Amino acid sequence: MAVNNKALNAYRNVHVASAVPYADGIQLIQMLFDGLVDALSSAEGEIERKDIQGKCRSLNRATSIIYGLQDSLDFNKGSDLARNLSDLYEYMTRRVLFANLHNDVNALKEVKGLVNEIRGAWKLLPSLLKQQPVAMAS
Numbered sequence: 001m002a003v004n005n006k007a008l009n010a011y012r013n014v015h016v017a018s019a020v021p022y023a024d025g026i027q028l029i030q031m032l033f034d035g036l037v038d039a040l041s042s043a044e045g046e047i048e049r050k051d052i053q054g055k056c057r058s059l060n061r062a063t064s065i066i067y068g069l070q071d072s073l074d075f076n077k078g079s080d081l082a083r084n085l086s087d088l089y090e091y092m093t094r095r096v097l098f099a100n101l102h103n104d105v106n107a108l109k110e111v112k113g114l115v116n117e118i119r120g121a122w123k124l125l126p127s128l129l130k131q132q133p134v135a136m137a138s
Contacts, residue, residue, distance in 0.1 A: 033119035036065040040112045047103045059100045
């Protein structure tokens with residue numbers, strides 16, 4: 001599945017975890033969100049400690065994860081949702097860039113809040129999919 005390969009490549013590129021080869025598509029996306037929240041939190045602390053190199057490393061990682069999430073969107077299966085998420089990811093990227101340029105922790109907190117909302121929906125997805133009736137072959 002192309003979406004899983006895109007998410008897997010994004011995940012590998014940002015060095016998040018060794019569990020990736022064993023994850024399904026939903027788990028990969030959840031892991032990307034977890035990695036994104038972690039990178040944003042690290043950057044907040046690095047801004048407060050005035051650790052410029054650490055901040056840049058964490059924000060580069062966050063941006064890479066956002067690009068990976070955006071790249072994994074399937075515009076053929078859910079065009080409206082994919083378009084809305086793509087726009088949101090672009091906004092997040094702009095806010096991360098702003099935070100980097102201005103050492104603005106509040107911009108990072110805003111992005112982290114948005115990520116947590118989307119991440120919460122992804123955490124519900126497996127239970128929602130289990131509730132879907134399965135069509136039987138005749």
